[in-house]
Amino acid sequence: MAIKKILTAPDPLLKTISKPVEKVDDEIRKLMDDMLETMYDAPGIGLAAVQVGVPLRVIVMDISWNKEDGIKEPKYFVNPVISNKSKDLSTYEEGCLSVPDQYAEIERPEKCVINYLDYDGKEKQEEVEGLFATCIQHEMDHLEGILFIDHLSKLKKNLIVKKLVKSKKQSSKERIVA
Ligand code: GNR
Ligand code: NI
Numbered sequence: 001m002a003i004k005k006i007l008t009a010p011d012p013l014l015k016t017i018s019k020p021v022e023k024v025d026d027e028i029r030k031l032m033d034d035m036l037e038t039m040y041d042a043p044g045i046g047l048a049a050v051q052v053g054v055p056l057r058v059i060v061m062d063i064s065w066n067k068e069d070g071i072k073e074p075k076y077f078v079n080p081v082i083s084n085k086s087k088d089l090s091t092y093e094e095g096c097l098s099v100p101d102q103y104a105e106i107e108r109p110e111k112c113v114i115n116y117l118d119y120d121g122k123e124k125q126e127e128v129e130g131l132f133a134t135c136i137q138h139e140m141d142h143l144e145g146i147l148f149i150d151h152l153s154k155l156k157k158n159l160i161v162k163k164l165v166k167s168k169k170q171s172s173k174e175r176i177v178a
Contacts, residue, residue, distance in 0.1 A: 001037045004052040006097050009164050014098055015145040018048070018055040021078050024121030028058065032076050032119060035060045040072075044097045046135045048142035051098050059139040063131050080116040082140055084127075085109035092134045094148045100167075102160045106151050108137045 007013055021028055031054060039047040039060055049058040059077040090110040095103045111129040114136055118124050128136060138148060149157045 001033045003041050004034055004038045006038065006042065006047075006051050007053055008098050008100055008168070009147060009149070010161055011098075013053060013055065014050060014142070014147060016050060016055045017145050018050050018057045018143040020057050021117070024078050024117050024119070028056075028078065029119060031056070031058060032060055036062075036074050036076075039097075040065065042097050045131075046139045047097065048139045050142055050145075057143050059136070059143070061132075061135055061139065063135055076119040077114070077136070077139075078117040078121070080114050080136070080140060080143075082112050082114055082137065084111075084113040086111040086129075090130070090134065092131065094134070094138060096138070096148055098142075099147060099149055099160065099164065102149070102163065104148065104152055104156065104160075106134075106138075106148050108134055112137065 031049060035047050035049060035052060035058070038052060039062070045063045046059065046061040049056045057079045059080060061075045061077070062073055064071065064073040086109045088110040089107045091105050091107045093103050094106045110133060111127065112133050113125065113127050115123070115125050141147065149160050152160075
C-alpha cells in the first residue's frame with residue numbers, strides 16, 4: 001500500500017468528470033487500498049479517486065474509525081448511483097481534504113439509496129442516512145467535478161478559493177527557503 005498526494009483546489013483535475021470503472025480487478029483493488037491508506041493518514045472519513053489524481057468512479061469511506069472503540073469499517077464504492085433522495089434535508093459542517101482548513105454548513109438530502117459495486121465487484125444496494133448519507137453525497141459530487149464550496153454563494157466561494165491560492169503560494173515559497 002502507498003500514501004498518495006491529495007490534490008487541492010483550484011487544481012483543474014478536481015473539476016473533471018470521473019469515468020466509470022469497466023471491471024473491478026486487482027488494479028482497481030490496489031487503487032482502493034492506496035486510497036484507504038491515504039484517507040486514514042490525512043485523516044479523513046471519505047476519499048474519491050480523483051482527489052489522488054485518478055479520474056475513475058471509485059470512492060472509499062470510513063465514518064466510524066474516529067470512535068473510541070477504534071474499530072475500522074472501511075467501505076468501497078465503485079460506479080455508485082444515487083436514488084430516492086429524501087425531501088427532508090439535513091445540515092452538516094463539511095470539510096474536504098482538497099479544500100484544506102475550510103469548513104462550511106451544507107444542506108443535503110437526509111436519506112438516499114445507493115447502488116454500487118463493492119471491493120469484490122459484487123452489486124450492492126443500501127439505504128443510508130445521517131453522516132453516511134452526507135459523506136457519500138459529498139464524495140459523489142467529486143465524481144462530477146463538484147466541491148462542497150460549489151454549493152456556497154459566489155462570494156463565499158471566491159473568498160475560500162483566494163485563501164487557498166494564498167496559502168499554496170506561501171507554502172511553495174517556504175519550500176524554496178527550506
Ligand atoms: O474528511 C472529510 N470529512 C467530511 C465531513 C463532513 C462532510 C464530508 C466530509 S468528506 C471529508 C473528506 C473528503 O474530502 N472527501 O472527499
Ligand atoms: Ni472532499
